[in-house]
Structure formats: C-alpha cells, structure tokens
Amino acid sequence: MTTIQATVPLTKIAQQTRAAASQLGVLSTEAKNQALEAIAQALESAKEEILQGNIADCEAALAEGIAKPLYKRLQLDEHKLRDAIVGVRDVAKLADPVGQVQIHREIDNGLILKRITCPLGVLGIIFEARPEAAIQIVSLAIKSGNGVILKGGKEALRSCEAIVKAIKQGLSQTSVHPDAVQLLTTREEILELLHLDKYVDLIIPRGSNSFVRFVQENTRIPVLGHADGICHLYVDQAADIEKAIQITVDAKTQYPAACNAIETLLVHSNIAAEFLPQVAASLQANHVELRGDERTLKILNHISSATPTDWETEYSDLILSVKIVDSLDEAISHIHTFGSRHTEAIITEDLQAAATFQALVNAAGVYHNCSTRFADGFRYGFGAEVGISTQQMPPRGPVGLEGLVTYKYQMTGDGHIVSTYTGANAKSFTHKDLI
Numbered sequence: 546m547t548t549i550q551a552t553v554p555l556t557k558i559a560q561q562t563r564a565a566a567s568q569l570g571v572l573s574t575e576a577k578n579q580a581l582e583a584i585a586q587a588l589e590s591a592k593e594e595i596l597q598g599n600i601a602d603c604e605a606a607l608a609e610g611i612a613k614p615l616y617k618r619l620q621l622d623e624h625k626l627r628d629a630i631v632g633v634r635d636v637a638k639l640a641d642p643v644g645q646v647q648i649h650r651e652i653d654n655g656l657i658l659k660r661i662t663c664p665l666g667v668l669g670i671i672f673e674a675r676p677e678a679a680i681q682i683v684s685l686a687i688k689s690g691n692g693v694i695l696k697g698g699k700e701a702l703r704s705c706e707a708i709v710k711a712i713k714q715g716l717s718q719t720s721v722h723p724d725a726v727q728l729l730t731t732r733e734e735i736l737e738l739l740h741l742d743k744y745v746d747l748i749i750p751r752g753s754n755s756f757v758r759f760v761q762e763n764t765r766i767p768v769l770g771h772a773d774g775i776c777h778l779y780v781d782q783a784a785d786i787e788k789a790i791q792i793t794v795d796a797k798t799q800y801p802a803a804c805n806a807i808e809t810l811l812v813h814s815n816i817a818a819e820f821l822p823q824v825a826a827s828l829q830a831n832h833v834e835l836r837g838d839e840r841t842l843k844i845l846n847h848i849s850s851a852t853p854t855d856w857e858t859e860y861s862d863l864i865l866s867v868k869i870v871d872s873l874d875e876a877i878s879h880i881h882t883f884g885s886r887h888t889e890a891i892i893t894e895d896l897q898a899a900a901t902f903q904a905l906v907n908a909a910g911v912y913h914n915c916s917t918r919f920a921d922g923f924r925y926g927f928g929a930e931v932g933i934s935t936q937q938m939p940p941r942g943p944v945g946l947e948g949l950v951t952y953k954y955q956m957t958g959d960g961h962i963v964s965t966y967t968g969a970n971a972k973s974f975t976h977k978d979l980i
Contacts, residue, residue, distance in 0.1 A: 555737045558727055559694065559744035563667050565724035566692030570664040572720055574641040580687055580719040581637040585630050587715030588680065591707060595626060598703035599676060606674075606700045614802040614861035619674040619700050629677040636684040636928035642946040643690045648954075649980040653972070656958040657979070662950045664690035666746035669738050670931060671696045671760065673752050676704035681922075681929035683712055683726055688928075689949035694738060694745065696729040698752075706730070739764035749932045749944075754859075769944065771935035773859050773885035774804025776917045779876040779902070780820060781893035782813040788914065789892040790824045795916040796890070798831040802861045804933060805888050805910075805920040809856060809866045811876045814840070817869045821845055833863045840869040856883045873898050877905050884908060886935040888920040909935050909942035 569577075588595070599621040606619055648660035668691050672678045679695055686693040697705040705728060713723040729738065739748065742765045750760040750770045761768050778796055780789045796807040812820060821844045825835060836851040845867075855866040856879070870876045880889050888910035891902040899913040910920045920943065922930025927945025934941050940948030965972050 562692040565722035570690040583715040591711035598707040782815040783895035
C-alpha cells in the first residue's frame with residue numbers, strides 16, 4: 546500500500562499538499578467533478594482491498610479490547626462503502642462553492658468591487674475510527690478546491706491506507722494532483738501537524754472531548770469542530786404519544802454510537818405516567834438501559850437510578866437517562882445546563898410550545914417532531930460533511946462545502962486614488978450594487 550514514509554518530513558508533505566491545493570483551487574467545476582467521478586470509480590475497483598483492510602482492522606481492534614461504540618464506528622461493510630461512494634457522486638452534483646460573487650458593487654464610476662468565494666487552502670482533518678469519513682472529507686475538499694491532510698484513528702489504519710491509495714490512483718488520471726490528498730499514519734505526527742500553521746489553514750478534529758481540547762490548546766491554526774454530542778429529546782405535555790415513542794426509539798437506537806443520538810429524555814410530568822411505561826417497553830425491547838431520576842423511578846421502578854454524572858455523559862451506547870420536568874421552561878433550562886449545543890428536539894402538537902423551544906434553545910440544530918438523527922450533512926443535502934460544529938460562530942452544525950470556502954475582495958479601477966475622495970472638494974462614492 547502507498548503510505549507516507551517516516552523518512553519524509555511532514556513539513557515537506559505539507560508543502561507538497563499546499564502546492565497541489567494551489568493548482569486545485571483554480572480548476573474548473575468540470576475538472577473537479579471529473580476528479581470526483583474518477584475517485585468514485587477507483588473506490589469501486591478497490592472495494593475488496595478496502596473491505597479486507599477493514600476486516601483486519603476490526604480483528605486487531607477486538608483483540609486489543611476496543612470499546613463497543615468505537616468498534617461500531619470502525620466497521621465498514623459493503624453497504625457503508627457503497628453509500629460513501631454514492632456520496633462522492635452526490636457532491637459532484639452540488640453547486641461549485643468557489644468563484645461565487647457575493648458582492649458586485651460600483652464604488653464610483655469605473656471603480657468596481659467584488660467579493661468572491663475562494664478555497665481555504667489546506668485542511669488538516671484528525672478523525673475517529675470511521676474510515677468512510679476519509680471518503681466524505683476528500684470529496685468535499687476536492688469540490689471546494691482544498692488540499693487535505695488526513696489523520697485517521699490507529700484502529701482504522703489499514704482501511705484508511707486502502708481508501709487513500711484508491712483515491713490517489715483515481716486522481717492520477719485527472720487534473721487534480723494526487724498530492725492534494727495525504728494520509729498520516731502515526732500518532733506522533735498529530736502534534737507536528739498542529740504546528741504547521743504556515744501550511745495548514747484549518748484543523749478539524751473529530752474525537753473525544755479531551756482530544757478536541759488538546760487540539761485547541763496546542764495549535765495556532767483555526768480549529769473547527771465539536772467535543773461532546775449530548776443531545777436531548779423533550780416530550781411535551783401536548784405530545785402525540787405514538788409519534789413520541791417512534792421518535793424516541795429512532796433517536797436512541799438507530800445508531801447509538803453517533804454524536805446526534807439522544808442521551809437524555811425529558812418528559813413533562815402531565816404526560817409521564819402514560820408515556821413512560823410505553824416508551825420504556827419499546828426502548829427495552831431494543832436493549833436500551835434506562836436510568837431515571839427519582840420521579841421517573843416511581844413510575845419505572847425496575848430501572849436504575851441516574852446520578853448527577855449521567856446528565857453530562859455522552860454514552861454513545863444503548864443507555865438513556867430519563868428525567869421528569871414540570872414545564873417547557875424547566876426542560877429548556879436543563880438543556881442549557883447540560884447540553885453540548887449539538888442537536889435538541891421537542892415532541893409536541895402545541896405549535897406555540899414548539900416555536901418557543903426552537904427560539905430559546907441554543908444549539909446548532911433545534912428540531913420539532915423529528916429525530917435528532919437527521920443532524921447529518923448527507924441528510925441535509927450537503928452530499929457529505931467534514932464534521933459537525935457546535936461553535937457559536939459559523940459554520941455551525943454539519944459542515945459541508947459552504948464551510949470550506951472563504952472569500953476575497955477584488956477591486957478594479959482606472960487610476961483611481963483615495964485623495965480624490967478626501968478634503969474640502971471630496972468626490973462622493975456612488976456605492977451602487979450591480980447585482
């Protein structure tokens with residue numbers, strides 16, 4: 546397999562990536578889409594090698610006692626790989642985010658200002674065990690004109706090597722230089738990558754709370770990402786019981802290792818006696834362990850007691866904490882205290898309650914009568930995502946193409962000078978928008 550050799554300095558690799566990214570950044574939409582199709586075809590051709598690499602990764606991880614949630618993320622079967630390849634082609638269908646004119650303004654006669662979107666440059670992506678994330682990230686990077694340096698989890702090393710090998714082979718037949726995509730293979734390279742602020746323009750870490758904070762504290766490069774995914778589902782007193790049960794089960798069990806799965810269920814006291822026994826039966830049928838507060842235990846006396854730590858824990862597993870609240874305000878207060886600003890949801894037929902919840906809850910995604918599991922770039926129609934950001938400043942939520950471009954101001958004149966517009970006889974600007 547093609548991997549980065551230890552004898553090649555990471556600085557040199559970063560320089561090569563930036564040079565390739567500079568060429569990529571000015572390619573036409575057609576050329577970038579051709580590169581994405583070449584990647585998709587190369588991944589299809591390398592399917593068996595990729596899947597065999599993943600089997601080897603999984604066997605090694607099990608032997609080392611990998612945690613159950615991480616193991617689920619690591620597994621890459623034929624269906625996951627197929628969906629990832631479909632995602633590459635979906636990205637090709639999206640509008641090109643580069644070269645969009647956001648402002649076209651006449652400053653004065655013959656003096657024209659434009660604000661035009663352009664690539665960020667080079668992305669440094671450090672991600673968890675999910676090997677298919679490499680495919681999603683590369684497709685978005687190529688379409689947005691960015692080079693990318695990948696560092697996957699050690700658990701997914703063989704999978705990522707096979708994936709990146711196929712991607713590079715695909716790119717070798719296109720206008721995109723294969724150096725635009727690089728893979729780091731050792732843990733030691735992470736800290737070195739974080740120090741390459743001269744060559745890397747954005748770091749996107751995808752991992753534990755402690756790891757994201759480590760990244761933030763050890764680099765001068767801008768960091769985009771989220772630490773925790775502590776998501777809540779609030780079942781209001783005006784909820785439709787059947788609808789609430791279906792959504793709760795989906796939000797917890799559809800893929801419990803995902804960061805958009807719920808970790809806490811909040812239930813209004815007026816509906817708790819009717820709702821909790823029914824939802825508990827459905828959840829336990831799906832092997833979910835329930836942990837309740839004192840009021841919940843009086844209704845569901847066969848479950849374990851929740852501790853203060855449970856309210857601030859991202860289980861990433863089939864465990865769910867349950868708390869009874871007396872009002873919408875109390876539910877919102879709990880979310881503001883323990884939530885991670887990822888995705889929160891309310892189940893209610895009361896439109897005013899839903900509007901209040903969506904207005905007051907501070908999170909990247911605030912949903913009404915649907916599962917938190919929809920918080921995903923592919924489901925949003927972004928084609929894929931490089932990660933989910935819970936920061937207050939944009940980009941926020943699932944980050945697709947629009948989060949991977951910046952902009953520049955271009956001005957064209959005909960001998961214009963600033964002194965013309967200052968002093969006693971200063972000329973006025975026209976400031977006329979042309980679009």
